[in-house]
Amino acid sequence: MNMIAALLEQRTGQQIAANRAWRIETALKPLLRMRGLETLDDLVAQLMMSRTGELGDMVVDALLNQETSFFRDSAVLDMVADAAGALQEEAGTRRLRIWSAGCSTGQEPYSLAMLFDERKIMTCSSPPEIVATDISPAALARARSGRYSQFEIQRGLSVRRMMQWFEGGEGDWAANPELTRKVQFRQHNLAGDPPPPGRFDIVLCRNVLLYFSGALRKAVFDRLAQAVRPGGVLVLGAGETVIGQTDLFAPSERFRGFYNLAEAVAPGARSALG
Amino acid sequence: MKTCLVVDDSKVIRKVARHILETLDFEVREAGDGREALDSCMAAAPDVILLDWNMPVMSGMDFLRALKDSGIAHKPKVVFCTTENGMAYIRAAIEAGADEYVMKPFDRETLESKLQIVGVA
Numbered sequence A: 001m002n003m004i005a006a007l008l009e010q011r012t013g014q015q016i017a018a019n020r021a022w023r024i025e026t027a028l029k030p031l032l033r034m035r036g037l038e039t040l041d042d043l044v045a046q047l048m049m050s051r052t053g054e055l056g057d058m059v060v061d062a063l064l065n066q067e068t069s070f071f072r073d074s075a076v077l078d079m080v081a082d083a084a085g086a087l088q089e090e091a092g093t094r095r096l097r098i099w100s101a102g103c104s105t106g107q108e109p110y111s112l113a114m115l116f117d118e119r120k121i122m123t124c125s126s127p128p129e130i131v132a133t134d135i136s137p138a139a140l141a142r143a144r145s146g147r148y149s150q151f152e153i154q155r156g157l158s159v160r161r162m163m164q165w166f167e168g169g170e171g172d173w174a175a176n177p178e179l180t181r182k183v184q185f186r187q188h189n190l191a192g193d194p195p196p197p198g199r200f201d202i203v204l205c206r207n208v209l210l211y212f213s214g215a216l217r218k219a220v221f222d223r224l225a226q227a228v229r230p231g232g233v234l235v236l237g238a239g240e241t242v243i244g245q246t247d248l249f250a251p252s253e254r255f256r257g258f259y260n261l262a263e264a265v266a267p268g269a270r271s272a273l274g
Numbered sequence B: 001m002k003t004c005l006v007v008d009d010s011k012v013i014r015k016v017a018r019h020i021l022e023t024l025d026f027e028v029r030e031a032g033d034g035r036e037a038l039d040s041c042m043a044a045a046p047d048v049i050l051l052d053w054n055m056p057v058m059s060g061m062d063f064l065r066a067l068k069d070s071g072i073a074h075k076p077k078v079v080f081c082t083t084e085n086g087m088a089y090i091r092a093a094i095e096a097g098a099d100e101y102v103m104k105p106f107d108r109e110t111l112e113s114k115l116q117i118v119g120v121a
């Protein structure tokens, strides 16, 4: 049990609180069955003997909380679209860049892509570039495929948007290429990898850092600060904050509920933008 | 407190829907077919209707047309809630005037999110 929790934290930064340890067994049951193993101890033994990291990847994947939905906290996404509209106006012909970090199976970046399209947020020719990353290859594969079950497609997505952007029925829904090509998915570990190249106008990192240790969370904020363009914003999940965690970000006065680089990190950024 | 009229010929579905809706703070009324639903709406219009498609006496679609023609002042929001889960059905329902569409089976989160989308939750 301890070794499995340690593996998860080492690879992803995610800690399993003692009161959620029971979840380990439930979450790993299907994997045990698939491998013909009886107990968690058998799994640990195999993990220690296997030389390729493949089994470890599968264990980590099974333990990650990947819960998400279309338009999760829809009021927040509306505010992201407001901010994107304002920032795009200032950026002129420069295309906005958005990073959805910890995007799970893709609902978050696809929701943004739909919103930007509806609100016509674009330079004269191109909508914002959306880069979406997650540590989990399985989640990314599903995100890229754009395929969703009946439960997933209904949760948070209005029927009109579903009719516009998805095809299918009978339980299996697939995003149109028109939607999937608006988002680039890449594997990325927030707990270790440098941010994707270039600076982003808006970085979303929602419901990912909740179970990181304080020290690691601070390190992640350091790296996120390198990814946010001066004047740009960081968006966290409902109930998450930077306050008391890092000095690099401060609550945005301009975009309520979001964070800007602190004045010391991006001097003059605010005054330059009014 | 908002009112929801659950229209379904299945007692079980009505019971499940009632349970979820009550936890979402709705006052729930029930009807077993379109005809009963229409009578209920004429007596007092609910805020939202959860509407099954296939029912005896009067189907969901026929109910929707009748509701349109009824001249009720405060037209309730209509959320189709059915096992018909093909795009053709969905289009037909929206064209006939439904506001949202839920494919059965559904759970609490699905229902809640759809009620939020139509602006009653």
Ligand SMILES: C[S@@+](CC[C@H](N)C(=O)[O-])C[C@H]1O[C@@H](n2cnc3c(N)ncnc32)[C@H](O)[C@@H]1O
Binding pocket: A011, A012, A013, A014, A064, A065, A066, A067, A068, A069, A072, A101, A102, A103, A104, A105, A108, A133, A134, A135, A136, A139, A188, A189, A190, A191, A205, A206, A207, A208, A237
């Ligand atoms: C609960 S989901 C949140 C998805 C989406 N942002 C939302 O708010 O709906 C958290 C996601 O973070 C990913 N994740 C966990 N640790 C990570 C790490 N160290 N680096 C990148 N992604 C990570 C998980 O794989 C999972 O898909």
